[in-house]
Amino acid sequence: MDFTLKWMVWTVPTAIFCGSIIIIVLAMAVWQTVSPSLERKGFLPIPTTPGDRFFMGVLTSAYIFFAWVGLTQFPLWILLLIVVCWVLVVMIWG
Amino acid sequence: MKGKKKFVGLIIYFILLVIPIYWMLNMSLRSNADILASFSLYPENLTFMNYRAIFTDPSWYMGYVNAILYVVLNTVISLGVALPAAYAFSRYQFVGDKQMFFWLLTNRMAPAAVFALPFFQLYSTFGLLDTHIAVALAHCLFNVPLAVWILEGFMSGVPREIDETAFIDGYSFPKFFITIFIPLIRAGVGVTAFFCFMFSWVELLLARTLTVTDAKPISAIMTRTISATGLDYGLLAAAGILTIVPGAAVIWFVRNHMAKGFALGRV
Amino acid sequence: MWVSVLGVRVSGDHFNLTRYGGLIMEKWPNNRAWLLVLPVFVIVAFSAIIPLMTVINYSVQDIFGPGQSVFVGTEWFGQMLGNERLHDALWRQFLFSGLVLLIEMPLGILIALAMPKKGWGVPASLVTIALPLLIPWNTIGTIWIIFTRPDIGLFGYGMNKLLGIPFDHTATSLDAWITVMLMEVWHWTPLVALLAYAGLRAIPEAYYQAARIDGASAWSTFLYIQLPKMRGVLTIAFLLRFMDSFLIYAEPFVLTGGGPGNATTFLSIYLVKIALLQFDLGPGGAFSLIYFVIVLLFSFIFYQALQRVGKGGTV
Numbered sequence: 001m002d003f004t005l006k007w008m009v010w011t012v013p014t015a016i017f018c019g020s021i022i023i024i025v026l027a028m029a030v031w032q033t034v035s036p037s038l039e040r041k042g043f044l045p046i047p048t049t050p051g052d053r054f055f056m057g058v059l060t061s062a063y064i065f066f067a068w069v070g071l072t073q074f075p076l077w078i079l080l081l082i083v084v085c086w087v088l089v090v091m092i093w094g
Numbered sequence: 095m096k097g098k099k100k101f102v103g104l105i106i107y108f109i110l111l112v113i114p115i116y117w118m119l120n121m122s123l124r125s126n127a128d129i130l131a132s133f134s135l136y137p138e139n140l141t142f143m144n145y146r147a148i149f150t151d152p153s154w155y156m157g158y159v160n161a162i163l164y165v166v167l168n169t170v171i172s173l174g175v176a177l178p179a180a181y182a183f184s185r186y187q188f189v190g191d192k193q194m195f196f197w198l199l200t201n202r203m204a205p206a207a208v209f210a211l212p213f214f215q216l217y218s219t220f221g222l223l224d225t226h227i228a229v230a231l232a233h234c235l236f237n238v239p240l241a242v243w244i245l246e247g248f249m250s251g252v253p254r255e256i257d258e259t260a261f262i263d264g265y266s267f268p269k270f271f272i273t274i275f276i277p278l279i280r281a282g283v284g285v286t287a288f289f290c291f292m293f294s295w296v297e298l299l300l301a302r303t304l305t306v307t308d309a310k311p312i313s314a315i316m317t318r319t320i321s322a323t324g325l326d327y328g329l330l331a332a333a334g335i336l337t338i339v340p341g342a343a344v345i346w347f348v349r350n351h352m353a354k355g356f357a358l359g360r361v
Numbered sequence: 362m363w364v365s366v367l368g369v370r371v372s373g374d375h376f377n378l379t380r381y382g383g384l385i386m387e388k389w390p391n392n393r394a395w396l397l398v399l400p401v402f403v404i405v406a407f408s409a410i411i412p413l414m415t416v417i418n419y420s421v422q423d424i425f426g427p428g429q430s431v432f433v434g435t436e437w438f439g440q441m442l443g444n445e446r447l448h449d450a451l452w453r454q455f456l457f458s459g460l461v462l463l464i465e466m467p468l469g470i471l472i473a474l475a476m477p478k479k480g481w482g483v484p485a486s487l488v489t490i491a492l493p494l495l496i497p498w499n500t501i502g503t504i505w506i507i508f509t510r511p512d513i514g515l516f517g518y519g520m521n522k523l524l525g526i527p528f529d530h531t532a533t534s535l536d537a538w539i540t541v542m543l544m545e546v547w548h549w550t551p552l553v554a555l556l557a558y559a560g561l562r563a564i565p566e567a568y569y570q571a572a573r574i575d576g577a578s579a580w581s582t583f584l585y586i587q588l589p590k591m592r593g594v595l596t597i598a599f600l601l602r603f604m605d606s607f608l609i610y611a612e613p614f615v616l617t618g619g620g621p622g623n624a625t626t627f628l629s630i631y632l633v634k635i636a637l638l639q640f641d642l643g644p645g646g647a648f649s650l651i652y653f654v655i656v657l658l659f660s661f662i663f664y665q666a667l668q669r670v671g672k673g674g675t676v
Contacts, residue, residue: 007215008415009422011432018414032189033392046665051193059661062654069435070442076435100475107472108489114508114547115492117515121507129513133522171404179401186394194398196664201409203660205608207629208649209408211636212415235408238401296497298611303637313497331507334500341495342488349484349491 021058028054042094053094057087115338121331129327144332157312158336160226161295164309167230168237169290173283175234176241181271183242184249185257198239209235210303217304224306232304233294240293241286248282249275288348295341312337413653419646437647446623447648450631451655454607457541457627461606462599464546469553469598470591474583476558490551502615505544530617534624537617541625544612549605553598560594561587600663607656628652 028051039047044056061083068079121129122144123137132138148154182188183195213232214223222228256278260270276283302314316333420437424430441447476486493501511517511529520528530540564587572582610629613619619626619634626634632652636645 006428007219008212008411009418009424009430011418011421013432014414014418014421018417029189036189049192051190055193056661059654059657063658066438066442066651066654069438104472104475104486107475108486111489111493111547111551113515114504117508118504121513133513133518135515175400175404178397182394182397185389186397187388187390188392188394188398191394194402196661198401198405199664200657200660201405203604203608203656204409205610205629205632205649205652205656207608207610207632207636208416208653209412210633211419211642211645211649212412213408215415216411231404232408234404238405242401292495295495298497298499299633313499316499316503327507327513330503334503334507337497337500338492338495341497342492345488345491345495349488 024054044090044094048094050091053091054087056094057090060090061086118331118334121327122335124328126326126328144328145336147329148332148336154312154315154333157310157315158340160305160309161301161311161313162340164226164229164233164301164311165291165294167226168233168294169287171230172234172237172241172290173287176238176245176286177276177283178271180242180245180249181275183246185254195242198242202236202239202243204235206236206297206299210299213300214303223304224308224310226309228304229301229309229311230294232300233297235300236297237290237293241290244286244289245279245282248279248285252278284348288344291344292341416646416649419642420650421646422643424642433643437643438651441644441647441651446626446631447651449623450626450628453626454628457545457609458603458606460542461545461549462602464542465550465553465602466595466599468546469550470557470595472550472554473557473561474587476554478562487555490554493548493551496548498611499615501544501548502612505540505547505612505616509540509543532621534621537621537625541613541616544616545606545609548612549602553602556594556598557591560591564590596667600667603659603663604656607659 032049032051037050039049041047042053044053046052048056064083064086065079068074068076120135120137123140123142124134125139125141125143128139128141183191209232217223217228217232222231252275256274257270260274265274298313301311305311305314312333316330316337421432421434422430423433472490476490477483496504506514508514509517509528509530511521517528517530520526528536530537568586568590569582572586577585608629609627610633613625613627614630614633617625619630632645632648635641635648
């Protein structure tokens with residue numbers, strides 16, 4: 001038996017990616033435990049909590065990523081900026 | 095007159111439903127040479143040699159034992175973890191409850207093919223490859239969310255005054271849950287067990303990926319034999335018929351609960 | 362909807378309200394409930410999150426063997442998103458799921474309407490109808506191989522020899538599609554029928570009496586009483602049929618192997634071909650993530666729709 005994580009073939013970028021998602025989810029859980037926020041209606045078609053908005057922001061970001069990689073040749077750091085801005089927009093006004 | 099038309103239509107549908115199964119039964123009762131030599135609507139030279147071949151060869155019949163072992167194991171695990179969780183979802187409000195519920199459901203909707211790839215690695219890392227527990231755990235991926243979903247529906251149908259009264263009477267949570275609450279929803283537990291059994295029993299891709307020989311289920315052995323023996327239709331049909339038997343037996347036992355479970359719309 | 366629990370009849374509306382509606386506040390707020398959910402979380406996370414992270418890792422590397430891999434960035438994603446065969450499989454998949462819903466939903470409702478409401482016929486028809494659902498998926502494929510082969514199958518033999526219509530699902534794309542659709546309809550219409558039947562049984566007799574007094578025709582009874590009352594279960598049937606037909610693998614794989622050519626290569630079949638048979642872990646990982654994100658979006662939209670139906674209180 002080999003209990004190392006070698007078989008998961010981690011790389012630095014994916015570790016940062018997965019790590020930041022896990023940290024954000026944990027941070028949001030702590031935030032909502034300390035001060036729960038109610039559902040509200042923003043520009044999204046349904047009433048949402050911050051958790052819903054975060055999920056929707058990340059899911060739509062995945063599609064932005066696919067469109068970026070599939071249709072364009074632009075560098076990825078611009079995409080990263082766009083996606084971070086988009087998630088923030090959804091979180092604040094969604 | 096109208097009722098009669100309905101009845102005739104239904105009978106025709108039932109006949110269409112049963113014919114493909116009948117055809118396999120027909121094939122399973124003929125020898126392969128006989129099948130290829132002549133076309134016949136019923137077995138003219140009735141033979142049980144295909145069934146005998148299966149019941150005398152451990153590499154065949156152990157497939158049934160393996161499948162039943164991991165299906166039962168999976169049903170027990172799924173129910174064991176889903177019962178308290180479904181109670182929490184039906185009774186309490188907590189941080190992330192809605193997100194958690196949706197996340198569970200996404201696993202029910204995720205393509206097994208997505209997970210088949212790393213499952214092999216994961217379970218070999220833990221030394222679980224080719225064991226019944228590995229398949230049982232893997233099937234938890236879609237059966238646990240389903241069990242939580244169905245059970246939550248049944249539990250929410252039980253008035254909450256019952257819980258409140260029991261707690262006022264000084265029952266501890268485990269005692270209340272096991273001696274009062276679970277008996278109240280035993281129909282729901284039965285229906286859930288039925289669906290866990292069903293989905294674990296019919297799944298092939300994960301079961302095939304995670305087993306080599308020791309825990310290989312019958313359905314995977316069947317596909318392997320198609321290529322190995324150059325299509326022995328009689329044997330294949332007999333094995334197929336035998337995979338239908340446990341499911342049919344389970345339906346027969348739960349037929350009265352089934353309508354109730356479906357009526358809850360939780361499946 | 363009325364459900365008999367506890368021997369007393371509890372209104373299903375009660376559970377809808379606690380579950381979906383504005384009465385969510387009625388639940389006891391208590392974060393210790395997490396302790397009850399923890400076992401489920403651990404067991405599902407083990408089988409869901411670890412593999413998902415592994416797939417993410419695979420998707421950005423070219424893996425030759427144990428310990429030999431090169432970071433390639435988003436190359437596989439670009440390759441997969443521009444992959445013609447993947448596009449074809451995706452459209453094929455949507456066409457298939459669309460046809461499945463178009464055929465199975467009306468047929469299922471029709472069967473449910475025809476089923477007996479009392480007497481010995483009820484358990485008999487329930488058992489018969491549920492039978493295909495309990496057959497392992499590759500046995501389903503096997504049944505249909507044996508049933509449709511031109512030389513030994515009743516259907517194939519009948520078409521070719523008795524009706525004189527050439528039919529061979531291993532040779533012609535159209536025949537392969539017809540066979541796969543027949544198998545799919547045969548296999549899963551019972552689920553729609555059972556759900557619709559359960560919805561019909563949940564309509565109180567008083568509604569029918571009122572309709573009879575008004576002299577309503579069978580058609581208007583269906584349109585204004587039965588159909589609205591079945592909306593909840595039919596939504597669930599619709600979602601389940603969409604999901605499961607979108608993920609279909611074992612039955613067409615056994616029956617046609619994705620062929621002839623690629624005529625019946627659906628998404629799962631193509632993914633398994635790349636990931637498990639060719640063992641291209643990188644492209645397979647990228648494909649898996651694209652597939653997963655598509656399913657996730659549809660699941661989310663449908664889940665929201667489902668909640669709205671619950672709020673409507675018609676279940």
